[in-house]
Every structure is written in structure tokens, then in C-alpha cells.
Amino acid sequence: MPIIISDSQVVRDFVQKVEEISGEKFSKCMQCGTCSGICPMGAEMQLSPRHTVLMTKFGQKDRLLDSNTVWLCASCHSCLVRCPRGLDLPKVMEAIRQITLRTNENYLEPFEIPDELLEDLPPIAMVSCFRKHTA
Amino acid sequence: MTLGYYPGCTLKSHARNLEDSAIEALKVLGVETVELERWNCCGAVYSLADDDLIHQLAPVRDLIRAKDMGLDKVMTLCSMCYNTLARANLLMRNDEAKRKTLNDFMEEESDYAGEVEVIHLLQFLKNDIGWDKLKAAVKVPLKDLNLSPYYGCTLTRPLEVSIDEAVSPTIFKEFIEALGGTYIHSDHSAECCSSYQMISNPEAAIEAASKVVRSAEDQGADALALSCPLCEYNLGKRQVDILKKHDDLKPLPTFYFSQLLAVALGVDPLICRFELNPTASLELLEEKGVVEKVSA
Ligand code: SF4
Ligand code: SF4
Numbered sequence: 398m399p400i401i402i403s404d405s406q407v408v409r410d411f412v413q414k415v416e417e418i419s420g421e422k423f424s425k426c427m428q429c430g431t432c433s434g435i436c437p438m439g440a441e442m443q444l445s446p447r448h449t450v451l452m453t454k455f456g457q458k459d460r461l462l463d464s465n466t467v468w469l470c471a472s473c474h475s476c477l478v479r480c481p482r483g484l485d486l487p488k489v490m491e492a493i494r495q496i497t498l499r500t501n502e503n504y505l506e507p508f509e510i511p512d513e514l515l516e517d518l519p520p521i522a523m524v525s526c527f528r529k530h531t532a
Numbered sequence: 533m534t535l536g537y538y539p540g541c542t543l544k545s546h547a548r549n550l551e552d553s554a555i556e557a558l559k560v561l562g563v564e565t566v567e568l569e570r571w572n573c574c575g576a577v578y579s580l581a582d583d584d585l586i587h588q589l590a591p592v593r594d595l596i597r598a599k600d601m602g603l604d605k606v607m608t609l610c611s612m613c614y615n616t617l618a619r620a621n622l623l624m625r626n627d628e629a630k631r632k633t634l635n636d637f638m639e640e641e642s643d644y645a646g647e648v649e650v651i652h653l654l655q656f657l658k659n660d661i662g663w664d665k666l667k668a669a670v671k672v673p674l675k676d677l678n679l680s681p682y683y684g685c686t687l688t689r690p691l692e693v694s695i696d697e698a699v700s701p702t703i704f705k706e707f708i709e710a711l712g713g714t715y716i717h718s719d720h721s722a723e724c725c726s727s728y729q730m731i732s733n734p735e736a737a738i739e740a741a742s743k744v745v746r747s748a749e750d751q752g753a754d755a756l757a758l759s760c761p762l763c764e765y766n767l768g769k770r771q772v773d774i775l776k777k778h779d780d781l782k783p784l785p786t787f788y789f790s791q792l793l794a795v796a797l798g799v800d801p802l803i804c805r806f807e808l809n810p811t812a813s814l815e816l817l818e819e820k821g822v823v824e825k826v827s828a
Contacts, residue, residue, distance in 0.1 A: 420582035437723055440736075440739070473727065474685055474690050488580045488581075492581060495584075510731060517769055519547065519765050520541040524541070524576040525576040525762065526728035529577065
């Protein structure tokens with residue numbers, strides 16, 4: 398399905414913000430798709446990692462914030478070590494997460510974690526999850 | 533020999549089996565661990581946002597504790613703590629502007645510029661003890677045990693903190709072989725087990741974790757050897773959920789690498805706290821004659 402991008406959907410501030418938080422330049426990306434191929438969570442993502450870079454470059458804020466992609470990224474860094482252009486995609490994913498979290502919106506509500514899970518959950522599971530998924 | 537040691541939160545609660553076995557094993561090797569004074573949680577994940585310095589304070593404070601104790605090295609057991617501390621250390625070494633901001637903010641602390649080296653126990657065994665010396669110290673070789681190492685993400689990525697060659701690491705293989713075990717290669721030994729996604733997105737997480745179990749099993753592994761309490765949670769504790777979704781998989785025991793080290797060095801299995809592992813793990817060691825049968 399073709400993706401039609403009109404000027405009205407392009408949020409230039411968003412591109413700038415993601416670049417500022419991630420410290421990465423999207424012009425590095427050559428759209429080879431290596432990141433999408435290696436991503437362990439890629440099958441469940443609504444926008445693949447490669448697509449995420451492309452959509453970010455085009456300032457597609459709404460498409461990105463409406464997609465589950467950055468919330469499924471496990472920050473595993475597999476894409477980073479394999480990207481032929483050395484783009485730090487985990488940092489891009491983090492920047493997009495931060496844009497939502499900094500509006501005080503949680504992806505995960507801690508009190509919704511079922512009680513039966515809590516007892517066995519190691520502290521690093523909770524700390525890392527809250528760091529990534531709560532404001 | 534003494535060795536500075538940062539435990540991290542999980543080793544004092546859910547992963548006593550990782551900590552106790554490592555400390556006892558090191559004693560056998562003539563190494564006394566010295567725990568950092570007043571250590572705090574490292575934050576579990578390294579902050580990936582360039583403008584977020586507040587989350588660097590926790591790991592940097594731990595490194596300052598190590599420096600203040602006169603240590604030149606701090607050893608970690610948990611892979612996630614290793615990664616977070618090692619990355620924060622590089623930030624303090626290499627980024628002058630951020631180093632100044634952080635040091636100025638923590639005016640009550642000593643200034644820090646990355647003087648301490650952060651290492652993982654596997655690196656210490658390889659570089660400071662040496663595989664030959666370790667081999668010579670083994671009292672109960674792990675013979676007949678087919679072990680597949682699981683590096684996960686944080687021991688080898690990103691490259692600048694990898695404990696070994698990042699794309700095809702061999703340190704865990706060398707470790708298993710030094711203990712007399714049989715190394716089993718798995719294509720998924722450094723693929724992600726889904727990390728914290730097991731809480732937020734359990735279905736996708738179980739799929740990712742099942743691939744790790746399947747790959748090791750397909751290659752003939754009797755068990756997985758790992759170093760991260762979150763990997764252990766996903767692949768060990770939550771294996772019941774993996775097996776429910778994938779009924780062609782068999783239960784696959786999991787061990788912390790330090791438990792294997794300890795039993796091979798003749799440490800009392802009671803100290804290794806196998807009761808904290810899924811039950812099949814101890815049964816496997818009994819069946820292979822590595823530990824005497826204690827379970828009924
Ligand atoms: S691997 Fe790198 S260059 Fe290739 S699509 Fe992904 S981010 Fe772009
Ligand atoms: S860091 Fe995120 S996007 Fe990259 S491979 Fe891992 S899960 Fe996928």
C-alpha cells in the first residue's frame with residue numbers, strides 16, 4: 398500500500414526533537430532493512446525499524462506515536478551492531494518513547510501488573526520496565 | 533587477592549544463587565570479594581537519551597564509591613549492571629562536557645573521570661585467573677553436561693562494552709570447556725530474550741524467548757548457562773509459559789554460570805542455592821553425577 402505524505406502531516410519540530418534527544422542524524426540511513434531483519438520484536442511491530450527511521454525523517458509524528466513499534470523495542474542493540482551505517486537506532490527508539498513519556502503519559506500502568514507476577518519479578522525487570530515505559 | 537565487587541539489587545533478593553555461588557567459587561580460587569560500600573541501584577538500563585543526565589547519577593555514584601575505596605577495578609555478576617556501569621564509565625571518561633555537569637551536580641562527591649575499570653566475572657576469570665589455572669582447580673568436571681551459553685544482549689552490545697569479540701564471542705565457550713563441560717553452539721545465544729517486555733508485552737516476549745529455548749534444544753543442549761537475572765526470569769521462571777505456547781519444546785534447565793563454576797570447583801551445592809532455579813536444573817546435575825542426589 399503506498400504511503401501518501403502531505404506537507405500538512407510533516408512535523409518538522411518532531412524531526413528536530415528526535416535528533417536532539419537521540420543525538421543521531423537520520424541522513425545516515427540508507428534504508429537497507431538490515432535492522433528490520435535482525436529485530437527480535439520486528440514481527441509484532443506495526444512499523445518496522447527501517448520504516449521507523451524513514452517515517453521519522455519525514456516528520457510523521459502521528460504515525461509514529463500511534464504505532465506500537467517503540468513500545469515493543471527491547472533496546473537489545475542488535476540493530477545497532479549490524480547497521481552498515483552505524484545508525485544508533487536504539488537511541489532513536491528511546492527518543493520517540495521519551496517524546497510520549499515527557500507528556501506524562503505512561504505506556505505501562507504499574508498498578509495493572511497482576512499480583513501473581515509481582516512476587517517473582519526480579520527488581521531489574523521492574524526497574525528497567527518502568528524506566529522504559531513509565532513517565 | 534581482593535576484588536572490588538558491585539552486586540546490584542537483584543542479587544540481594546531473587547538471584548542469591550548467582551551471588552552466593554560466585555563468592556564461594558572465588559574463595560576457592562583464592563580471591564576475596566570486597567563489596568562496594570553504600571552502593572545503590574545502577575538503574576538497570578543505561579540512559580539512551582542524550583539530554584537525560586539525571587539517570588547517569590546512579591551508576592556514576594557507584595563508580596565514585598569504588599574510586600573512594602581505592603579500587604582500580606569493580607567486578608559485576610549481573611549482565612545488566614555490568615552494561616549500565618560500563619557505559620556510564622565510558623561516558624565519564626570520554627565526554628568532557630557531561631563529565632563536568634555531573635561532577636558539578638554531585639558537589640558532595642569526589643570528582644570522577646572514569647578511573648575505575650568495570651569488568652564482568654567472566655572477564656576476570658579469563659584475564660586474571662586464566663583458563664589453564666581454572667582448569668587445574670576443577671574438582672568435579674562437568675563431563676556429560678551439554679551446555680549452551682546464553683550471552684543475551686548486555687554482555688556483548690554495544691561494541692564498546694562487549695566483554696569479548698561482539699559478533700562471535702567465545703568467552704562463554706572457553707569457560708564451559710575449562711569446567712569440563714561440552715559447549716553447545718546456538719544461533720540464538722546473543723539474540724534478545726525480550727528483556728523487560730515480558731512485563732509489558734508478554735505475548736511478543738514469549739515468542740522471542742521461545743526462539744532462544746528452541747535454538748539451544750535443537751542443537752542438543754541439556755541446559756542453558758546465563759549471567760543475567762532478567763534472562764533467567766524470562767527463560768527460566770517463565771519457561772512454563774513458553775512451553776504452554778510451544779508444546780513441542782521440552783523443559784530446558786537453566787543455570788547461572790557462577791553455579792556451574794562453583795559446583796565444578798567443589799563448592800557445597802547447598803551454597804549454590806539450586807532451590808531458586810527451576811527444579812529440573814538440580815535434577816539434571818544429580819542425573820549427570822555432578823552433585824549428589826539430595827532431592828527426593
Ligand atoms: S540497518 Fe541502518 S542503514 Fe539499514 S535501514 Fe536500518 S538504520 Fe537504515
Ligand atoms: S534495539 Fe529495538 S529496534 Fe533494534 S533490534 Fe532490538 S528490539 Fe529491534
